[in-house]
C-alpha cells in the first residue's frame with residue numbers, strides 16, 4: 554500500500570460540502586485502504602437525504618459486495634422484518650456501514666467474511682462522517698460493536714449498553730447487536746426478540762425526539 558493511502562485513509566477522496574450523490578460517486582473510486590483491491594465495488598449508504606434515522610452496520614457481506622447495495626443478504630432480511638415490526642419503513646431510513654468494502658478471505662470458491670480491523674475502520678470513517686453531515690439524522694442506530702465503536706469510541710461495549718439512548722450534540726445514538734449475531738445465536742428466537750425490543754426503543758426515542 555502506498556504510504557499516502559495508509560496515512561490518509563478515505564479523507565483524500567471525500568469531496569467537501571457534498572450531497573449524497575456526489576459522495577456516492579466519489580466513494581466509488583476510493584482507495585483509502587487496501588480493501589478496494591479484492592472487493593467487487595464500494596457499497597455506499599442508501600436512503601433519503603434527510604432520513605430521521607441512520608443505521609450503521611459493519612461492512613458489506615458477500616451479497617452486498619456483488620449487488621452493490623447495503624443489507625440485501627440474510628442479515629438484511631432479518632433487519633427488514635425487525636424494522637417493519639417496530640413501525641419503521643426501510644425506505645424512509647438511511648442504511649450504511651462503518652466500512653464500505655467487503656473484507657474476506659478466500660476458502661476454495663467461498664469468500665469468508667473477515668471482520669474489519671482498526672486500520673479499515675479508521676480509514677473509512679471520513680465517509681461515515683460525510684454521510685452524517687449530509688443526512689443529519691436525529692437518531693443513529695448502531696448495529697453491532699464495529700458500528701458502535703466507530704461512532705462512540707473503542708471503549709464502548711454493546712453488551713453493557715445496548716438499548717440505551719445516548720444523546721450527543723448533533724444526534725442521539727442507540728446501539729444494539731448486529732443482525733448477523735441474531736442469526737448465529739443459539740436461541741435465535743430469544744435473540745430476535747431482544748433485537749426487536751431495541752428497535753422498539755429506537756422507535757420510541759425517535760418519536761420523543763420529534764416532539
Ligand code: URA
Nearest residue numbers: 610611612614623624
Ligand atoms: N452486514 C452488514 O454489516 N452490513 C451489510 O450491509 C450487510 C451485512
Ligand code: SF4
Nearest residue numbers: 583585586653654677
Ligand atoms: Fe475507501 Fe473505505 Fe473502501 Fe477502504 S473500505 S477503500 S477507506 S471506501
